[in-house]
Amino acid sequence: MTTREIRARGIVEGTAAGPALIGDEAISFLGDVDIGTGQIVGDLPSLKNASVRGTVLIFPYTRGSAGAWRFLYQLFKHGNHPVALITDTLPDPSVVQGAILANIPILCEPAETLKGLVANGARVAVEVKGDAGVIRIETP
Amino acid sequence: MELTRFENEMLDGKHGAAKQRAMQGLVQLGRAFGAPRMIEIGYAHIHAGMALYLEDVELMEDLADLGAAMAVPASVNIANADTVNWQQTGAPEKLVRLQQRATSAHHKMGSACTYTCTPYWAGHWPTWNTHMTSIESTVTVFCNSVLGAKSNRDGFFAVYAGMTGRYPLFGYHVDANRRGTQLFKVDTTLSGTTDYSCLGFHVGRIVGEGVPVFEGFASRPNLDELDALGAALATSGGVALFIVPGVTPPFADVVQAFGGAMVPEAIVVRRPDVDAIYDYFCTGTSGAFDIVHVGCPHASFEEMKHYAELLRDQRVKPGVEFWITTSRAVRTMAEEAGLIRVLDAAGAKVISDTCPISCHFARTTSPDPKLGVVPPPIRTVVVDSAKQAKYVRDMIRCDTLLTGTQEAVLTALTGQFVSRRA
Numbered sequence: 001m002t003t004r005e006i007r008a009r010g011i012v013e014g015t016a017a018g019p020a021l022i023g024d025e026a027i028s029f030l031g032d033v034d035i036g037t038g039q040i041v042g043d044l045p046s047l048k049n050a051s052v053r054g055t056v057l058i059f060p061y062t063r064g065s066a067g068a069w070r071f072l073y074q075l076f077k078h079g080n081h082p083v084a085l086i087t088d089t090l091p092d093p094s095v096v097q098g099a100i101l102a103n104i105p106i107l108c109e110p111a112e113t114l115k116g117l118v119a120n121g122a123r124v125a126v127e128v129k130g131d132a133g134v135i136r137i138e139t140p
Numbered sequence: 141m142e143l144t145r146f147e148n149e150m151l152d153g154k155h156g157a158a159k160q161r162a163m164q165g166l167v168q169l170g171r172a173f174g175a176p177r178m179i180e181i182g183y184a185h186i187h188a189g190m191a192l193y194l195e196d197v198e199l200m201e202d203l204a205d206l207g208a209a210m211a212v213p214a215s216v217n218i219a220n221a222d223t224v225n226w227q228q229t230g231a232p233e234k235l236v237r238l239q240q241r242a243t244s245a246h247h248k249m250g251s252a253c254t255y256t257c258t259p260y261w262a263g264h265w266p267t268w269n270t271h272m273t274s275i276e277s278t279v280t281v282f283c284n285s286v287l288g289a290k291s292n293r294d295g296f297f298a299v300y301a302g303m304t305g306r307y308p309l310f311g312y313h314v315d316a317n318r319r320g321t322q323l324f325k326v327d328t329t330l331s332g333t334t335d336y337s338c339l340g341f342h343v344g345r346i347v348g349e350g351v352p353v354f355e356g357f358a359s360r361p362n363l364d365e366l367d368a369l370g371a372a373l374a375t376s377g378g379v380a381l382f383i384v385p386g387v388t389p390p391f392a393d394v395v396q397a398f399g400g401a402m403v404p405e406a407i408v409v410r411r412p413d414v415d416a417i418y419d420y421f422c423t424g425t426s427g428a429f430d431i432v433h434v435g436c437p438h439a440s441f442e443e444m445k446h447y448a449e450l451l452r453d454q455r456v457k458p459g460v461e462f463w464i465t466t467s468r469a470v471r472t473m474a475e476e477a478g479l480i481r482v483l484d485a486a487g488a489k490v491i492s493d494t495c496p497i498s499c500h501f502a503r504t505t506s507p508d509p510k511l512g513v514v515p516p517p518i519r520t521v522v523v524d525s526a527k528q529a530k531y532v533r534d535m536i537r538c539d540t541l542l543t544g545t546q547e548a549v550l551t552a553l554t555g556q557f558v559s560r561r562a
Binding site for chain 1: 195277347378
């Protein structure tokens with residue numbers, strides 16, 4: 001087993017680990033994810049029938065809704081939340097606020113493109129302290 | 141991030157656990173968005189604590205118990221039930237009782253418990269250059285674009301800003317970001333708030349998170365029309381600010397609206413663009429609907445007068461459910477002006493604190509099963525607002541019929557859907 005380390009910008013502090021779930025589309029937490037189950041219900045072809053529960057969710061960016069924080073926080077309240085978020089670009093303020101409330105670390109702008117480096121289900125660990133973030137990808 | 145002595149003291153817990161928690165959150169938010177420092181705010185529009193979401197009212201109760209108090213004037217956003225006249229909405233009593241607990245928490249924290257998405261009609265009217273924060277995007281866009289206050293589209297942290305009187309300096313608090321990104325020339329005559337709502341929905345789709353600048357209005361839009369325009373822009377797009385030169389402070393003309401930079405070529409908006417939004421939100425069959433709704437965003441006193449004029453000595457067709465939603469403050473004013481009597485006599489239901497998409501009709505919520513919330517079977521809602529239409533579709537998950545305000549009232553009176561389209 002090898003571990004590959006990639007640096008990223010730390011947005012919300014914390015540590016977490018879980019299987020990677022990779023989406024190609026922007027995600028809106030208000031509407032795209034069912035808070036009662038963690039299932040993707042929005043029209044996101046790359047994530048069809050997937051559940052975000054327990055995953056390190058990797059996707060390009062968040063789609064704006066000022067209500068997003070409440071849905072991310074509700075996912076956490078129901079135990080159906082992703083354990084960490086990794087995005088290409090800085091998420092909306094509302095998503096960041098929901099993640100701080102729910103202690104879900106967020107990293108963005110990874111130093112290398114994750115696509116191709118990490119497969120769905122691969123174990124990924126993240127650590128954010130201040131604005132320093134590290135992504136560790138385990139490959140068998 | 142550079143903090144003042146007082147801000148550092150709050151962060152260190154010298155001013156209590158509540159301010160410390162709030163400051164910790166705000167500092168993290170500021171760091172994420174590269175804010176160099178905090179700014180002092182003058183107003184906060186904060187989360188109600190929503191009974192339809194698991195342990196969400198408790199979120200506000202916990203803050204109140206922790207000793208949170210509003211450091212600046214604060215109003216409270218829309219709630220999940222009419223906490224006073226709830227029986228006429230069919231809401232389960234346990235849901236209402238839970239929602240009422242949020243009222244106590246707000247009283248304890250010193251926030252004005254307005255329960256509305258239009259606190260400005262209830263007297264919360266921040267002025268030019270007032271830094272503020274809002275959990276409701278309709279409030280953000282109205283205060284930025286009509287009043288010249290400065291606000292981002294926020295989430296829960298509006299309450300943290302209210303508790304500390306601070307917010308990190310980024311986004312629409314920075315003048316350099318308060319500039320037009322795209323010019324729209326309105327080449328059609330708009331009439332009634334729903335036309336403005338459709339214009340906003342159309343333009344919001346095009347600008348996304350940009351700042352649209354409008355020219356070409358036949359006359360200066362009134363406050364209700366500006367409210368409708370902004371609410372729709374903030375729904376289909378991520379708009380926080382629109383500029384109508386001569387209306388939006390401090391922009392006197394189109395050149396100023398673009399910060400002296402080159403004015404881009406205008407995108408022309410014509411009648412078919414507006415009509416297309418009406419069509420987009422007419423998915424139901426016109427013979428069958430469950431509810432007719434007006435008052436999104438929550439109606440102003442002027443709108444209440446308008447409804448009363450339309451309904452005076454008329455009678456809503458038996459079997460038709462007609463909802464007018466407004467804030468409790470406007471409701472009180474309307475009551476004192478004799479308007480509620482007219483609306484009651486006509487068989488309309490005047491509901492405050494909530495609205496169709498915010499109440500127990502919504503299917504995207506996940507309430508505590510003990511509350512006994514079962515969304516009623518609703519197939520079609522007639523609305524006069526593109527914002528309400530979008531969220532009826534997404535949250536109640538049913539069909540909509542979008543029409544003008546006058547036509548919506550006529551629909552309620554006749555029991556037959558009256559289209560705004562010729």
